[in-house]
Amino acid sequence: MTATDVTLPELRLDCGACLHDVVQHVEIDGDPQRDNLILIPHALTGSARVREWWPAIAGAPGALFDPQRCCVVGINALGSCYGSSGPRDAADFAPITVADMVRAQALALERLGFSRFALAIGGSLGGMQALQWALDFPERVGHAIVVAAHDHHSAMGVALNGLQREAIALDSVRGLRLARKLAVLTYKSDALLAARHDRRPDRHGRAGFDVEGYLEAQAERFVGRMDASTYAVLTSAMDSFDVRRHRPRATPPPIDFVGISGDWLFRPADVRAAAARLAARECSSAYTEFESDHGHDAFLAEAPRLAQLLRAILARRDACSGAFVKPAPDGRGDQIVLDRMQVR
C-alpha cells in the first residue's frame, strides 16, 4: 500500500475561480500495470482509503479486486477534509462541482503516471464521479460502474441537502448533528428501520425511541470526523450534478448502472432511466438491480453481496467485449438479479 500527496499548482474550476496548490491525497493498493488499474472515488464522507470503507470490494482477503491481480487507486475528492484542499484551508473556498473533482483527480493521477484505468467504480457521490470520469475522460477509462447514483441529483435530493446545510447554518455543531441524522434517514429504508427499531424505546435507556438513539450515536460519531464547512461544500457539489445533457468528446466506455431496490434517495427507477438515456445516445449502457432492503446504504452495508453482483457484471462485460479486468474468482452467485436491461 502506497500513500502519496500530489500538489497541483493550479486548478481552474467550473465557476471560473482558480485554486492554487491543490493537494490530492492518493492511496494505491497493488502493483500498478498497464491494464490492471481500478479507480475508486469515494462517497460523501469517505476517503482515499478504500479498504477501510469498502473492504469487500477492495482490500479485505477475498475482496472483489485482489491486490495480487489488480491495482486499486483511491483518491480523495476535492474539498474533502480527508486529504484534499477544501474550505478548512480557505474560508472563501469557491463552490465546486463533480466535474471539478474529476478534473483535479485526472491531473493528479496523470502526474503519478496513471494515464488509463481499466475500470472506474463508485457508489453515490463516488458513482457520480465514476460517471463523470467516463464522460469527461472517455479515453482514460475502459469501463465505469455507477452504483446507487445516476445522471443527476434529483429535486428531492437537492432539497434534502439544502435542508442539511440550513441546519448547519443554524448551528455548526448541533446543526451538523441534525444534518447527519437526516442524511442517515435518507440512506436507510423504512423497512430496515421498522425491522431494526420499530417503535421500541431506546435500547440504552435514554429518553425517546430506539431509532432516535441510533441516530444520536451516528451523529456523535460523525461530528468527530467531519467538518461542517466541508460537508456544506461536498453536498453542494452533489447538488450541482447533472450530466443528462452532457456531450462527451468521444464515445464513452461501457457504463453499468446498479440501482438498489430499497433506495429512496437514488431511486432504482431513476437509475434505470439514466442507463436508458445513455443507451439512447449510442452508449453501451446497462442497468442491473441489487435487491436490498437496506436502502441507499446497501452499497456499503451489503458490500459482500454487492461484490457478487459486480463479479457477474464484470463477467458479462468480459463475455461481451473480450479482454477485460477479471475479478477474483468466486463460485457463489445466488441472490443476484441481473439483466433487467440488456447490454447493448
Place this chain on the structure above:
Amino acid sequence: MTATDVTLPELRLDCGACLHDVVQHVEIDGDPQRDNLILIPHALTGSARVREWWPAIAGAPGALFDPQRCCVVGINALGSCYGSSGPRDAADFAPITVADMVRAQALALERLGFSRFALAIGGSLGGMQALQWALDFPERVGHAIVVAAHDHHSAMGVALNGLQREAIALDSVRGLRLARKLAVLTYKSDALLAARHDRRPDRHGRAGFDVEGYLEAQAERFVGRMDASTYAVLTSAMDSFDVRRHRPRATPPPIDFVGISGDWLFRPADVRAAAARLAARECSSAYTEFESDHGHDAFLAEAPRLAQLLRAILARRDACSGAFVKPAPDGRGDQIVLDRMQVR
C-alpha cells in the same frame, strides 16, 4: 354553519396528568339528525373548519358530504393552536396522545348532544383519530375511514418528527421553518418534485433551486399560522400512536383504510397491513388504494378524485350492510382502484 366552544372542567390524560378547563372548538355544518352525523378530525396543522381544508369532501358545492343531507362535525385536536387548550396556554403542557385527543372530543361532543356518528373520517393524524374513535368508542361510531394513515406511526415517521422538533429546539422560528420544509418534503413524492421543479433554478430569481424556493414559500406561510410549541406537542402525539395491540371493549364498526400509492411517509404497504391486522381480529376491515403521484399530501391535493373513491367505498359498505350514510350522487367513478382487499 355553527361554531361553538365547549369547556371540559377536567380531562385525565394517558400520562396521568389532569388538565383543567380544556377548551374544544367545534364547527357544525348541516342540520344534525339522529343518523346523519359525520365526524371529521383534522390532520397535523388543520382545524375544525373542515370546509377550508377539505372542501371537496365537505363544504364546497357538490362535495361528498352535502350539508343538505349530512351534518359535518369538525373539532379541533387537543393541543392545537386552532381552538383547543395547548402549550401556548401552559408552558408545562403535559405530553398528549391521540387517545387523549379523542377522549377530549368524545366528552365535548357528548355535551353538545352528539352521542353517535354515522361515520368518522380523516387523513393522516386525522385518520389516526378516526381509527382511535372506532376502537375506543365503538358504540358511538358507525363506520370509520382512515386515509393515509394506519395503526401506528412508523420508525421512519417517528425519526422524522424527532428531527423536526430538534430543529425547533435549535431556534424556535428558523427551526420551525426548517421543520416545515422537512415535513413538506415527506408529504410530497419524488416524482411530483421532479415533475414540478426538477433541477430548475428558483422561478422567482432568488438563489438556489426552484424546489428550494417552493419550500421557502411554504415555510414562510407556515410560521405565520403555527406555533413552535404546538407543533412539538402535536408531532409528539403522532409519535405516540400505536394501536396494533389495542383490544376494543366491543366489536369495532367497519373500518376502511385508504393508502396512497405515492405516499412514502405512510406507505401503502403499511396501510394494507393495518387493514389485514384488523381483519385478522374479526373486524370488518378493508383496504383500498388511491392511485396518486402526489405522495402523502394527495388526500388534500387530490381531494376531488379522493371524493370519488370515498363515494365508491361508501356505496360498497351500503350494499354490504344495508342502511348507511349515502353520499351525494355523482355519476363519475373512473380512475378508481378498488377492492385490492375484499370487504369481510
